[in-house]
Every structure is written in structure tokens, then in C-alpha cells.
Amino acid sequence: MPSSDTQPVAQPTPVRDLRIGVYICRCGGNISDVVDVEQVAQASRHLPGVAVARIHTFMCSDPGQQAISEDIQKEKLDRVVVASCTPFLHELTFRGAVARGGLNPYLYEHVNIREQCSWAHKHDPAGATAKATRLIAAAVGKLHHVRPLDQVHLPNHRKALVIGGGIAGLKAAADLAARGIPVLLVEASDRLGGRLNDWGRVFPSEQPARDLVARLVDQVRQEARIEILLQSQLTAVTGFIGNFQATITGPLGPAGQAHTTQATVGVIIVATGFAPYVPRDGEFLYRQSPRVVTLPDFIRGLGEADPQAPSLLWQGRAVRSVAFIHCVGSRQLDGVHEPQPDGRINNYCSRVCCTTTLQQALAVKRQFPGVEVFDLHQDIRTYGRGHEDYYIQASQAGVVFFRYHGDEPPVVQVDPADPDAALRLQFKDYLTWGEELILPVDLVVLSVGMTPGNALVGDGDHSLAQMLKIPTGEDRFYQEIHPKLRPVEVSVNGVLLAGAAQGPMNIQEALSAAGAAAAKASAMFVKDDVELHPFIAAVDPELCEGTGQCLTQCEYEGALQLVEQEIAGQTVRRAQVNPGLCVGCGACAAVCPHRAINVNGWTVDQYDAMVDGLVADLAQPAAVA
């Protein structure tokens, strides 16, 4: 290897004879009140390869962007620098302007002289001006090592995998199939419909839940494009958007062998729903007294009760009074509630339990007017359209409301003198002055909240979250990228969320989310191929000698491999990147002795050149490194 003064390592020669345009933004004074932009422009004109350096009051405005596009044509520019605000605001804007001028959009470098210069060095205008110039020199230096890049195009497999056959999964599958997209619907249990199979009537329409389920199940079953796998789970997945390879494991066959299905799908919709919170043994005497039940148990029991029965019976015993306790397993407080097995508390509101509780309280009152109904809440959150009516009607029907504080939860006790007598419910009521009350009640219904249903599909490394790399929030539910701007999308391209897997929501909301997920999935299939950004590893075939060093660093299975190639009649091994699996971290780049592998747009040579720009003697034109 040559060991000249400046280049002890062989480096690709910089691109020569460039015509670079440098554009400096005043940002209406945000930059130019501190940075002397005239001086920066003047110094920029001396940088190697710079053909024009211009100043504009707002580069991001239409005239500002147009100046770039026009100069590319008029001045025959082949590289562009804009020095303005943070790249997170306008890097894409200016790449667009560069593309409109007819240049490859990646022959562009963004320099941040607002957030990281004028705003941070307000009292040092001379320092800020020098820094802005040096940052531009770095960008110009980098551009001497930048080559055009193309978006990565990959084939798009027009098929969707929907995980979960509850109401959200059914809706997503039905919507996709209606648009002509084949669907593989995988359900862990032995029937479609999920939690709604065991639900009574749904608010606010008071339709039987099973009617809703039946309609969707019929639709899904009649759709030839939907393949349904019951008692099945996703057990392995590789690949990426447009190209997921999924392994689905079914029930054990007669020979004791599980049946597995392989499928290639372009998009995955996760609709694994929720699981009702299960109280700890002894929490409000749950599992210690048969007269303490959860809200889902109660709904099921009430649904099975004889509508002609003169009185409410629970396990054969007449019930004269029922108390509903809100927020069981929700809105828990540190230091008051015992943590869950993973050490966390459920500090979130489960949203749907208030209205469900009032609906059930009202149902009891209407069916059995003689039964006394008590409602113990922290707050009543009947947030949805038509939900408040349940509160009003429950009050009118004679449900008696009490309010407890979260740090003083009610206490349920068995009468020590007579275990067969009514339970004693003790609490302080803050609708009054905190009066201490003891109510005898025959049945206590715990309004349990929602917890993530992904526990259904394995734990730890085999959980869906691990397999699909979906981030989860503090509440353990799957987390979308942006709750407002990008709902139902997660940080993994090609994976979408539908329904309560994403957080507590009611049926209406779950169906909206499922519809949104199906719409976004359909939109992904508008094109025959998938376009990905080009910032992934790339191998320079001229420099690669097949040492395999890069492979030892790669954490992403299949992203990088050595393949045999014919070069000049010889069979040699060369590194090859799978663009769909590479995430562009660059761990491979740091160990290549030939700098043959680099992350597109962020090569080590480019970093070297940027450093040279930062330290260049700016009094005279710097040499091209």
C-alpha cells in the first residue's frame, strides 16, 4: 500500500471538475441576524468545485427552491449544498428541488446553520460565521465523494397476513379481500370472532355482539380470497415489506406432528387484541369468594340468565344487591397497587369499562328492578357518542353512585360472624365528605380493564413483538410510530396494527383502526414493487477482496453474505448486501481494510472529507482531499 503524506490508505479518488451550487438561507433573520451570510457566501466561492454561492431570505419558499432548480440548468450545476435549518425540516424539500432541476436528489448536502449555529451562538457572531463557513466546507468536501443513488426497488408480494381473527382482524381481512387482495387469516383459538363471542350486547347500539361477529364471519368465510387457519400461530418470520416469509404452525395432527404453513406476504396486520385484566388471587377477594366476579364473567352470566326469571340468581343464589367497582387493573398507582409480574403497574385508563359497567348496571335495573345496584367509581368516563346516555339513564333507573379515591380502593370483606351472609363493602365516599360507608352486597362485579392480548402468542423471544420487532409502550401494548400523524403504523415497514392490540379501544374504534390498516395495506399494493431509501450498505466490487470481515459484524441475518462470482475467468467470493434486510447501521463498514463496503450516503471517505473541510485553512482555497 502506498503511504504518501496524505493517504496512507487507498481511497477512491474524489470526483473532479465539479460545479457545486451553495445556497445560504437568511431564514428571515433567524440566521442572518447572527451569521454574516455575505461573508459566508464569499468564503464559499473559494471552496473547491463551488461554481455559485447565493443568499436567499427563505430558501424553503417557492422562489428559493426555484433558484436551485434554475441554477442546475443555467449554471450546469452537478452538486448542491443548502445551508439553512435542521435537515429534519427541509432536507427532503431541497432534495425535491434538486430533482426538479434534473439532478439525482442524492447529489445534495444539507448544512444546519440555524439550530446548530445561529441559535446556539447568538453572542458570538464572528464564531458563528466561521463555523457556518467550515460546516459548508465540510459539505462541499463530502460532495466530492458523493455519487448518485437510487431508491431500492424490490418486488411486492400482493398478499396480506392478518394475525388475529377477532373483530378487528375480520374487518381488516374483509376490507382487503373486497379490494381484491388475497389474505391469510390466522387465529390462535378454534373459532373466529374473538372476545365478542362471549359478549352480550354492544353499546351504544345494543345489538347482540354475536350478530356483529356473525355478519363479519359470513363475509370472511364467503370470500374466496381469504384463507383461514384456526388454532394456528405465526412461529417465525423473516423478510421485509413486500417480501415477508411467514411460518404458521397449526394444531397437532394425529401423528403428533404440527402442521406448518409457509407463506410469502407483502404486509402483515397485527390484530391480536386484548385480554381482560385478571385480578390477583385475593384482590377484592377474587377467587376467594364465589360472589366476587369480573365484568366479563358477569356479562356471560347475565346473558345466560333466564329472561323470565323473577329475580337475579348467581350460582343458584338470589342476588338482592350488586356493586360494580370501576378501574380494577386500570389507573393503578405506584405504592398503592401491587405491581404486575413484570414489575410494572397498569397506570393507564382502559377507556371502555366505564360505559360497559353503566350498561350492565342499567341492564340489571331494567331486568330486575328490585335489585339494588351500586356503582363505585373514581371518575365516570363516558367519552363516546351516546355513552353519556347510559350514565343519565342509570341514574334515573336508581343506580346509586359512590366515588372513591384511587389511593383508597374499596375493601371487600366476608362477614366473620356469618360467611354465608352478604359481603361487606367498605370505602370512603367522596361524593360526600369522605364519609366512611359499609354496604352489604350479594355480588361484587370487578370492572376489569384491558391488557395486551399478545401474551396469547408466546412470550419472550418467541412473542410476536420480538419476531416482528414491534415496539411496545410502557403499557405493554404495541406502539404506533406517531399517535396522531401515523396511526396504525409501526416503525417496522410493512407491519400495521388493527384494534385493541394497540391500546384499549371500543369496538367502533377497533373497526376504524382495522379499516385504516386495511386501507394502508391496500395502498402498499398500488405499486408492483416496493421503494426503499438507498441508505443501506453497498459493496464496491472493484475494492472487495472477499475477506469476509464485514460478515462478522452484521447482526441482521441474511443482510450480508459472501457469494461466488466469476471475475476474469476466476471464481472469487465477494460480499453481497440484501437490500431488503440491511438496516444501514454500518457495523460492516468499520472493519473493511479496503473500505469496499460502506453505507450509501454515509461513507467513511465522506466523513474523512468532511473533517478535512472542518479543519481546512480557509484563508486560501482548500485542496480537494
Place this chain on the structure above:
Amino acid sequence: MNSPAPHAAFTPRILVLATEKCAYPGADAVGKAHQEYGANAYVLRVPSPVLLPEDFYLRSYARGIDGILIAACGSDCPYRGAYDRLAARIDRLTLRLKEGGLATARLRLTAICTVCIKAYLKEVGQLDQTLRGLGPVQRDIARQLWEASLQDLRAAVSTAA
């Protein structure tokens, strides 16, 4: 090593390698909050500092960068295994500086989050003070270490092969 006497007239050149997901927006947050630090700190954006080899750092010193702050994502690193590999590399690099006679304080690895304004100001400020005490980087030493690191990089391959 230089004498520890402060170099009053000397302004160090500080390179900040800031991760795209964490420290770079963190540095933006400092400006947005109109908090000030020295104009001698230059931020370069990186997807992950793991992509930079040891020779990059040593070459930077040889070119006249007096101190380098690696502002990474720490445990929030979006890339699998990248932070551990980075930390291991920085350990080796630190050892190289120490054995070669370049102050290890010229290199700092820290985690800066998207809103870590105070941490950013503290790290940049402390490095600036340290470098002012140390004086300009000894570019000739850095140059020797740079070349040695490149030789080792190539040797690693011949050993592996």
C-alpha cells in the same frame, strides 16, 4: 504529553459525532431552546458511529481536530448490537491513545437523547475545558497512531484468512 498549563489563546476544534435518531435532534433542541455553547464544536450527523473505524478518529486528530465527542444513542440505539460494538471499539481506541501518548480525554463517548439539552451542554463544555488545558493535539503522534491502526486493520484480515 504536553504540560498541563492552560493554553489561554488556544481555541480547540471539537468534532461532535451525533446520531441521527438521538443526539443530532438533541443538539437541535439546544439551539431551539436558545442555549449557547462554543462555536468551536462542529456536529456531523451519523446513522450510528459504529460505521466509523478507529483510523477515522486518529486521522481526524492528525488533521487537527483536538477532541471528539461521540454523542450516541446509548441503550436507545435503534440498531441491534451497534452500541456494544461501538463501545468495544472506543475501548480499543482509548488504549491506543494511552499507549501512544495522546491524552485519552480527547475522546469522549456519551449518550445524548433528543431532549438532553443539559447533558449536551455539559459534555461539550467539559470537553472544551479539558482541551484548553491539554493544548493543541500532537498531530505527529496522531499520525503515527493512525498509520498503526491501518496496519492492524489489514493484519486482522491476514490473521483471519
